Amino acid sequence: MTLAPVLQALPFAVLGAILGLDVVSFPQAMLSRPIVAATAAGALIGEPGRGIAMGVALEFFALESMPFGASRYPEWGSAAVVGGALFAQVPDQTVGAMSVAALAALVTAGVGGWTMVLLRRFNAIWARRQQARIARGSGSAAIALQLGGMTADLLRGGVLTLAALLTFAPLFDAVVSTTRVSGTVSRATVVAIASAVGLAAVWKVVHTTRLARWYLLAGVLVGFGLAGSLS
Amino acid sequence: MTAPAIARPPADALALPWRVRAAMLVRMLGIQGAWNYETMMGNGVAFALEPALRLLPGGKGGDRYRRAMARHSGYFNAHPYLAALAVGALARAELDGVPEAQIDRFRVAAPGPLGSVGDRLVWAGWVPFCSAVALLAFGLGATPWGVVLLFLAAYNVLHIGLRVWGLHAGWTHGLRMAQALANPVLREGPAHVARATAFVAGIALPVAAQGIIGPGRAVLGGVLAAVSAGAVLVTVLHGRIEGWRLATLVLAAFVLYTMVR
Amino acid sequence: MTLELFRIDDRLIHGQVVVGWGQPCALGFLVLVDDEVAGSEWEQELYRMGVPPEMDVYFDSVAGAARRLEGYRADRRTGMLLTGDIGTMRRLVAAAPGIRAVMVGGIHHKPGREARLRYVFLTADEEDQLRALAADGVAVTAQDVPQAAALPLEELLRGDGTG
Numbered sequence: 001m002t003l004a005p006v007l008q009a010l011p012f013a014v015l016g017a018i019l020g021l022d023v024v025s026f027p028q029a030m031l032s033r034p035i036v037a038a039t040a041a042g043a044l045i046g047e048p049g050r051g052i053a054m055g056v057a058l059e060f061f062a063l064e065s066m067p068f069g070a071s072r073y074p075e076w077g078s079a080a081v082v083g084g085a086l087f088a089q090v091p092d093q094t095v096g097a098m099s100v101a102a103l104a105a106l107v108t109a110g111v112g113g114w115t116m117v118l119l120r121r122f123n124a125i126w127a128r129r130q131q132a133r134i135a136r137g138s139g140s141a142a143i144a145l146q147l148g149g150m151t152a153d154l155l156r157g158g159v160l161t162l163a164a165l166l167t168f169a170p171l172f173d174a175v176v177s178t179t180r181v182s183g184t185v186s187r188a189t190v191v192a193i194a195s196a197v198g199l200a201a202v203w204k205v206v207h208t209t210r211l212a213r214w215y216l217l218a219g220v221l222v223g224f225g226l227a228g229s230l231s
Numbered sequence: 232m233t234a235p236a237i238a239r240p241p242a243d244a245l246a247l248p249w250r251v252r253a254a255m256l257v258r259m260l261g262i263q264g265a266w267n268y269e270t271m272m273g274n275g276v277a278f279a280l281e282p283a284l285r286l287l288p289g290g291k292g293g294d295r296y297r298r299a300m301a302r303h304s305g306y307f308n309a310h311p312y313l314a315a316l317a318v319g320a321l322a323r324a325e326l327d328g329v330p331e332a333q334i335d336r337f338r339v340a341a342p343g344p345l346g347s348v349g350d351r352l353v354w355a356g357w358v359p360f361c362s363a364v365a366l367l368a369f370g371l372g373a374t375p376w377g378v379v380l381l382f383l384a385a386y387n388v389l390h391i392g393l394r395v396w397g398l399h400a401g402w403t404h405g406l407r408m409a410q411a412l413a414n415p416v417l418r419e420g421p422a423h424v425a426r427a428t429a430f431v432a433g434i435a436l437p438v439a440a441q442g443i444i445g446p447g448r449a450v451l452g453g454v455l456a457a458v459s460a461g462a463v464l465v466t467v468l469h470g471r472i473e474g475w476r477l478a479t480l481v482l483a484a485f486v487l488y489t490m491v492r
Numbered sequence: 493m494t495l496e497l498f499r500i501d502d503r504l505i506h507g508q509v510v511v512g513w514g515q516p517c518a519l520g521f522l523v524l525v526d527d528e529v530a531g532s533e534w535e536q537e538l539y540r541m542g543v544p545p546e547m548d549v550y551f552d553s554v555a556g557a558a559r560r561l562e563g564y565r566a567d568r569r570t571g572m573l574l575t576g577d578i579g580t581m582r583r584l585v586a587a588a589p590g591i592r593a594v595m596v597g598g599i600h601h602k603p604g605r606e607a608r609l610r611y612v613f614l615t616a617d618e619e620d621q622l623r624a625l626a627a628d629g630v631a632v633t634a635q636d637v638p639q640a641a642a643l644p645l646e647e648l649l650r651g652d653g654t655g
Contacts, residue, residue, distance in 0.1 A: 027260035028311055030358065030386045035365050039375050048375035053443050056369050059362055060436070061475045066354040068346075068507050071637050072610075074475055098443075099486050106479040117610065121654070123267035127274060134274070134304045137297025139281050142304055146258075146278040149265030179489045184450060189485050191440045192454045196461025197474035202363075202432040203466055205355045205511075208518045209425035210546065219433020224455060226434065227370070227441035231451045237534050268610045268653070269601035306600050310507065340535045343506035344542025350507030351544060355515065409534065412541035421544060469516055473639050 006166065011044055012085050013162035019077035020157015024067065024116065025150045032077030034058030034105075038084030047088040054087040055080060057098065057190050058105055060198030075112025078161045079105045085165060086172050096179030097172075099186040102194070104168040108160070115156050123149050237337075240327055240405035247283060247322065247402055254282040259318060259394055263311050271308035276318060283322035299325050302334065309342040310349020312393040317341045319401020320408045329406060337406045344409075348417050353389070356424035361386040363432035370438030495523065495564040497572040500581050501597035504529075504574050505542045505549065508597065512637040513572060514547065520569025521548040525557045525584060526576050554580060558587035578621045585630060593631040595642065596622070607653025609643070611636045619649055 019040070022032040030036065035055040042051015058080050065073040083105025090097050126148060127134070133141035179186075199220075206212040262275035277300050287295040309317060320341070324334050365382035373381070400411035412418075440458070441451055465474040497517070501509065504524055513519060522543060529535045530553040543549045552560060557573070564571060575581040578599070585591045598611045605613035612634055614622070626632045626645050633642040643655070 024266060025261060025264045028263070029390060030361075030383065033358075033362065033382070035362065035369075035382055036379050039379050042375070052369060052375040052378060056366060056439050056443055059366060060439075061478060063359055063362060063432075064474045066350070066358075066511070068350060068354070068512055068637065071508065071512070071640070096486070096489055099482060099489070103479065103482045103486055106475060106482065109475070110479070120267045120610075123265050124269045127265065127267055127270060134277075135301050137300035139284075139291060139296070139300055142274055142277045142281065142300060145274050146261060146264045149267075149274075150261055153264070175486060175490060179486070180492060181489045184444065184447065186489075188444050188450050188454050190482070191443050192457040192461065193478045193481055193485075195436050195440050195454070195458040197465055197478050198432075199436055199458060199462035200465035200469070200474055202359060202429065202436075203462065204469065204516055205359060206425045206429040208515050208546075209422050209429075212426045212429040215426045216429035216433045219430040219435075220437065221433075223434035223437035227437040227451060227455070228448060230370075230438065231441050231444075231446050231448050268607070269613075271600070306602065308503065308506075308600075336535075340529075340538050343503040343509075344538050346503065346506035346508075347510040347542035350511045354507070355511045407534070409537040409541050412538070418541075418545055422546070469639065 006162070009162055009165040009169070012041060012081055012165055013158045015040055015044065016078040016081040016161025017154045017156075017158030019081060020075060020112070020160065021077075021150065021154045023075055023077045023157075025153040032080075034062050034076050034080035034083070037077050037080035038087075038105075041081040041084030042088035045085065045088045050088040050092065051084040053187075054084045054098065054101055054105070057102055057194045058083055060191075060194035061106065061109075063198045064201035064204075072113055072117060074106075074109035075116055075157075075160075076109055078112050078157045078164070079109035081161050082108045082164045082168060086168060090176065093183035094176060095183055096176050096181055096186045097183065098190045099181075100172050100175045100179070102190045104164070104172060108164040108168070111164070112157075112160055115160055119149075119152055119156050122152065237333065237406045239407060240323055240403075247286075247326075251282045251286065252398060255279050255318065255322070255398060256315075256394060258282070259311075259315055259398070262314055262318075270304065270306050272311065272314065273303070273305050273307040276307045276314065276321070277303040279314075279318045280322055280325075284325060286326060295325075298331075302331070303338075305338070307338060307342055309345035310353065312353060312390060313345040313349035313397055315394045315397025316401040316408055316411055317345055319398040319403075320405050321401075323402050323405040327405065333406065337408075341408065344412060348412055349393075351421040352417060352424070353393070356421045356428065357386065357389050359432065360424050360428040363428055363435045366439040367431060367435035370435060370440075370442040372442070494567065495561070495571040495573055497570075498581065498591055498594045499572055499574050499597040500576075500578055500594060500599065501574055502576050502599050504576050505539050508637055509572065509574065510543060510547070514544075516638050517570055517572075519547060519572055521550065521564075521567060521571040523550045523552060523557060523564055523571060523573040525552050525554060525573060525580060527553045527580075529576075530556065554583045554587060557584055561588040561590075578618050578625070582621055582625055585625060585628060591630060593633070594625060596632065596634040596648065597636055608648055608651040609634055609653065609655045612648060612651070613653075614649075622649070 038055030087101035
């Protein structure tokens with residue numbers, strides 16, 4: 001299955017729209033976390049197992065991002081749909097698939113963060129246009145502004161996902177066809193990079209809490225042992 | 232210079248009908264729907280408060296309703312879940328007829344602490360904890376939908392709980408909201424969650440990595456060594472470049488290498 | 493370590509300060525300098541609730557902070573001093589020599605202010621006050637969170653709100 005045709009990408013765009021909306025605007029229930037979003041994208045292709053593998057890799061990256069107020073951060077909801085869809089469309093052990101899909105997702109996350117900044121500027125422009133009514137205490141103006149902002153965010157996520165899939169699906173096919181590393185090496189590389197970011201992120205948020213660094217060390221030792229016994 | 236103290240809300244105050252509470256709760260799910268760099272979530276606060284403001288004398292469109300809507304549409308920013316406390320407190324203050332100057336002062340002082348408490352408990356605490364639990368479940372072989380449901384259920388217990396509790400506690404305490412913020416879950420919870428996150432994430436990262444890579448001790452050993460070195464590098468570079476940006480560059484270099492080698 | 497960071501932020505104590513800076517920099521204490529908050533019990537109680545139990549917060553007026561600055565500097569923990577506006581920071585710098593660097597962490601929109609960065613809006617008078625701070629030998633930068641680049645004053649004042 002190829003994802004290039006717009007019609008084939010549309011279900012993913014709808015999913016990306018809903019999950020992009022969840023990131024900030026509504027309802028912020030973490031449906032947009034990569035582990036959820038990529039699994040849902042994989043499920044649309046009938047491969048939730050491959051979707052979640054991509055989702056886990058991206059979840060490591062997402063551990064680093066905290067949506068503080070006006071700070072900039074990557075938009076993982078739509079990005080994980082893109083990564084999950086690209087990775088889930090090819091058979092298991094396809095050479096290089098995970099690294100290329102993860103790269104596409106990371107680029108989409110960065111672009112998605114930028115589109116959120118853009119939307120926030122447009123929200124300010126719309127708010128200024130309504131300023132006279134809002135200053136008079138118009139309830140309908142406040143409601144219209146809120147619903148307008150959410151609708152725009154929904155569209156933002158959908159357009160972003162569609163554009164990213166239409167751009168990256170043919171690139172993905174082209175790159176994967178020229179890649180000469182095994183699926184295992186590709187997965188191992190992505191996991192190593194993603195886990196390093198995830199581990200550093202966990203360290204950053206816990207190291208100031210009393211005793212937490214020892215809990216982390218104990219956990220890592222247990223985890224290494226457990227992973228060794230499972231492999 | 233001494234600011235006037237805030238009076239305790241009257242015990243015989245108007246009750247907030249459950250339909251109004253439900254409408255406010257639903258609207259609070261979209262409190263950041265029109266977030267912008269000027270008023271931030273200000274419009275969202277007015278949007279969430281609006282069902283309660285209809286109960287003011289004069290009703291919807293009345294003078295007090297309009298003055299309150301105009302006031303609450305101005306700049307406000309806090310953690311989106313903990314903002315429920317402010318929304319409850321402001322609804323109470325408006326319906327109790329608290330002086331406007333005091334409400335304005337509260338709107339300046341409340342956002343920071345609400346943001347701080349929410350960011351520590353949720354963004355830096357509960358999100359990574361639930362994420363680590365889900366990663367561990369994946370690594371231990373749970374089904375994809377099992378992992379997703381576990382993550383969403385665990386996360387949203389606190390998420391929805393905070394919004395419901397926040398509205399109730401804000402309404403109960405009014406502008407004396409600091410009493411609600413003294414709740415041990417908010418004060419001590421983040422430290423406990425941080426320790427739990429540290430332990431579970433420590434286990435989850437290698438186990439989930441193994442779950443993706445599949446069998447093969449040599450590969451796993453190499454990956455875990457690379458992870459440790461990479462984590463130190465990302466930590467050292469913190470403040471200069473974000474980890475995900477650095478990762479994008481490294482991954483792009485790897486993909487290029489695999490194409491040309 | 494010592495009192496290392498001097499920040500102008502109209503939200504004073506909030507997530508970017510406590511988590512964004514607090515965790516990577518291992519902040520042990522905050523000094524909130526504001527004449528009104530220094531005289532308001534309920535506001536102090538509110539801000540205190542925004543700070544984790546393991547972090548201390550001290551409330552001070554400009555005059556009090558100027559007197560106690562050496563004491564804060566002698567603290568072995570890393571600390572951050574916050575003011576809610578540029579004028580307060582200027583008065584503190586004038587009253588307490590030795591403050592060499594100030595970061596603008598957040599000054600938000602209100603009528604009359606122009607957007608300079610996503611998180612900094614300034615009136616013409618406030619821009620002059622920042623220039624005056626710099627002319628006094630203080631390195632003025634803009635930075636919301638540690639992972640963002642610290643922008644020098646000239647770049648901040650050239651901004652159009654998109655940065």
